[in-house]
Amino acid sequence: MAADRIQGAMITSEFVARLRRAPRLPLVPFGAALSLFLAITYVLCVGYDLVFPAYEMHRYWDHLLPGFTWLSWGSSLIGLIDSLAYGWYVALIFVPLFNYFSVRFER
Numbered sequence: 752m753a754a755d756r757i758q759g760a761m762i763t764s765e766f767v768a769r770l771r772r773a774p775r776l777p778l779v780p781f782g783a784a785l786s787l788f789l790a791i792t793y794v795l796c797v798g799y800d801l802v803f804p805a806y807e808m809h810r811y812w813d814h815l816l817p818g819f820t821w822l823s824w825g826s827s828l829i830g831l832i833d834s835l836a837y838g839w840y841v842a843l844i845f846v847p848l849f850n851y852f853s854v855r856f857e858r
Contacts, residue, residue: 816829
């Protein structure tokens with residue numbers, strides 16, 4: 752077949768075979784898992800600050816979580832939404848990069 756001999760813009764059978772063999776990350780499960788991980792971590796950190804106020808971390812969150820101020824229900828909800836959004840942001844950047852490089856460097 753001509754596509755097997757042409758390199759460049761055409762997809763070769765070798766490239767298709769590498770696509771099938773390379774490990775791939777699915778975007779939605781990865782994004783959901785990472786977002787949930789960050790949300791759980793956020794809730795645990797808020798609980799930690801309430802139990803151990805001498806070791807507070809919330810002043811750093813003011814810079815990391817837009818709209819967050821210490822301690823109100825609305826602000827806590829904004830921090831939780833920000834944590835979920837950061838998880839999806841990382842997933843939307845990381846998963847395509849991982850999938851690209853897993854095919855590119857698959858041996």
